[in-house]
Amino acid sequence: MSELVIETRGLNYNFGTQKVVDNLSLHVKKGSIYGFLGPNGAGKTTTIKILLNLLKSPADTVFLFGKEINTHRIESLKRLGALVEQPAIYSHLSGKENLINRCILLGLNKSKAADLLQLVGLTEAANKKAANYSLGMKQRLGIALALLPDPELLLLDEPTNGLDPNGIIEIRNLMIDLATNHGKTILVSSHLLSEIERIATHVGIINKGKLLFQGTIDELQNLSKPTLEIETSNIIGASTLLTEHGYALTVSESKRLSLLFSSSEESARINAILVNNGFQVSSICPVRKDLEHLFLDITKNN
Amino acid sequence: MRSLIISLQSEFYKSRKTLAFWAAIVLPLVICGLITIGFFSNAEKVIARNYPPDALWGIFSGTALGIMGMLILPFYVIFMAFSVNNIEHKNDTWKTLFAQPLNKFSIYAAKYLYAVLLILLSLFLFAALTFAFGHLLHLLNSQFKFNEFSPVEMLSKLYLKLFLSSLGILSVQFIISLIWGDFLKPMGIGFIGVIMGIIVASKGWEYAYLIPYSHPTLVLTLNKSKGAHDIFTRDIYSSLIYALVFFIIGYFIVARKSVK
Known part of the structure; x- marks a missing residue:
């Protein structure tokens, strides 16, 4: 040691x-x-x-x-x-x-x-x-x-x-x-x-x-899994579509969907699904949890 | 001991550009200088009275002592106590000071000692300049008879007593300035103390010696009535006891204070 x-x-x-x-x-x-x-x-x-x-x-x-x-x-x-x-x-x-x-x-x-x-x-x-x-x-x-x-x-x-x-x-x-x-x-x-x-x-x-x-720092990063945030024109339609494709949405707000981020390839695939089905995706990006949310997570885990 | 010396060096280094430090030198220079100019420009009047040399020295030094001892000295002491502590309050440096690898008591003692040394320096300059300017007056106008009496014993005894009598005020004010970082509280309390001290001392209240602020005035009034034969009079003992007790209490305050 x-x-x-x-x-x-x-x-x-x-x-x-x-x-x-x-x-x-x-x-x-x-x-x-x-x-x-x-x-x-x-x-x-x-x-x-x-x-x-x-x-x-x-x-x-x-x-x-x-x-x-x-x-x-x-x-x-x-x-x-x-x-x-x-x-x-x-x-x-x-x-x-x-x-x-x-x-x-x-x-x-x-x-x-x-x-x-x-x-x-x-x-x-x-x-x-x-x-x-x-x-x-x-x-x-x-x-x-x-x-x-x-x-x-x-x-x-x-x-x-x-x-x-x-x-x-x-x-x-x-x-x-x-x-x-x-x-x-x-x-x-x-x-x-x-x-x-x-x-x-x-x-x-x-x-x-x-x-x-x-x-x-690696142990911490394992704790704070980033999410993928998607902004699109039709939230309700998009969330139904993604659920049908087997993605679990964590939160969907009035203008934004979010789900657990796994890899950039996966993000590209999600983007393609949305675009191919006629949804306009104005932004799609992985977001790290801020400290406040990390605290909530960590306290929950404890 | 090493901690104490380097802390003291640092105190000097920190404050060498501040008013508190320069006041110790400028104050005696200005006051003794003004009195000397006054004597020189009124030479004829003074000489016409034909004072014996010892009385002439008494009047000459008494002018400085009167202004000095009653008012300026107590306020200077109050200002010194304020100033050495305020340098840390103002810059929020107490915590850094106490995070140095130095003995905590040495850091505190060095501050106190530094204030004591500046007061000593100031009073020494008063005595030395009174002596020097008296002889200068005689050089400029030989009708003054400053050369016919040596005031060294009288001056050194009186200023030593004034110095000792100021230590009580210093310790009390030191604590007040430690506790409060602002200017008004130490000055306000000090002002009231000094005025009260002058009143009780000059009215001859029998317990005046118990109030530290009255000690410098007591030294000067006792001097008039009984002469300056004894250095360690009741008021000086009282001043020294106050100084010691409040110095020790101050350490406990500073040790806790530093961390907030």
């Missing part, structure tokens, strides 16, 4: 009487990109704060690098970098000064600041006050701050928030590069399944504090 970088064992956490994290057992393997998925308010940020020991976990429930976090706080924090919620940046300092300040706190050589600025593409804005940075630039600076100590483990809370499509791709590539070429382990949280699917090797889905699914 490969080494676990993050392990929580039946972790519970309450804010007053409200249960925010419920019997959570995360397993994050070394070298993986672990997509931590959940809607807003699911407990993702709380979990990350617990992993940073900002919120105190009960004894013997949270282990980083195989060591209990409360008793090895400083040791664990030395080996990880984090971006939690909004990037925490001193707005009266420039981007470079923000990094230098962190170098001071971490006892690092100040020349590292320039390297990181280059890595996240902020060299030109290095001496600009961070208050004047755009949201995307702040996010990059936050990522640079997290990467500064060259940590083995990165905890990134919605790192592509506020980035433009280019920025999202850059950060995505950076994460893949860090994991595959530098052996880093990354836990990245998001509420967008589509975003996680492209980079993650493993996925954990959390809702209302409970871990609903944990496994590899």
Whole structure:
């Protein structure tokens, strides 16, 4: 079995009487990109704060690098970098000064600041006050701050928030590069399944504090079977026709039919049946379930 | 210890471009400078009164001390306490600060210590500039007799007492500024505290020494009546006890606060 970088064992956490994290057992393997998925308010940020020991976990429930976090706080924090919620940046300092300040706190050589600025593409804005940075630039600076100590483990809370499509791709590539070429382990949280699917090797889905699914990205894809959505002029006629041909329709709305997607050849066959029988097909496409529906499925299965 | 030193370095690095830091230097420079200009332009009147050198130093330094000790020092302390905490409130950086591989107590203590050091720096500059500007006045106009008495002992004792007396206010305000991120609450509470402190101290209420905000005023009024012989008077002890107790309470607040 490969080494676990993050392990929580039946972790519970309450804010007053409200249960925010419920019997959570995360397993994050070394070298993986672990997509931590959940809607807003699911407990993702709380979990990350617990992993940073900002919120105190009960004894013997949270282990980083195989060591209990409360008793090895400083040791664990030395080996990880984090971006939690909004990037925490001193707005009266420039981007470079923000990094230098962190170098001071971490006892690092100040020349590292320039390297990181280059890595996240902020060299030109290095001496600009961070208050004047755009949201995307702040996010990059936050990522640079997290990467500064060259940590083995990165905890990134919605790192592509506020980035433009280019920025999202850059950060995505950076994460893949860090994991595959530098052996880093990354836990990245998001509420967008589509975003996680492209980079993650493993996925954990959390809702209302409970871990609903944990496994590899392939295991997840088996769970979320896509549907084929068809738009046609005569819905009632088309649905009768397809049923006669032995297709099971899952839903038919006023303007759209949907059935389980199996392959593109099958989709072409369905299209041909409809067209040959005089139906006008304005659109036919496979649709992946969005996170919300996936949750419903997963909760149903549990 | 290493945690404390690097946290302190970082505090300095973060705030070196802020008003809080520069106020520590500019405030004594401006106030002592203005008083010196006032003395210089009214030289004839002052000289005509023919004060003995020790009284002349007393009047010269007393002008700064009077304005300073009663009003500016307490407000400066309130502002410092606000400022070192506000830098984290404003940028929402508490959580990042406490996610660093540093001892939590060191991070908190460094903040407090940084405020203490700036107040010390400011008061040291007041004493040093009073001394320097007094001699400068004598150089510019030799009829002043600033050279005939050494005010070093008097100045250092008084400013040391003022420094010690400000620590109680600092600790109380530090906690208030930790709890609330806005400007109005610490300033409002501080303002009421200072006014109350001045009133009870100058009216000579026997329990005035129990109110931290009255300590700087008490130092100055006691100085007038009894002289500045003892450094550790009842009000100074009271200030130090307040400082210690609230400093410890503050740690427990910050340790919980950081995570929200």
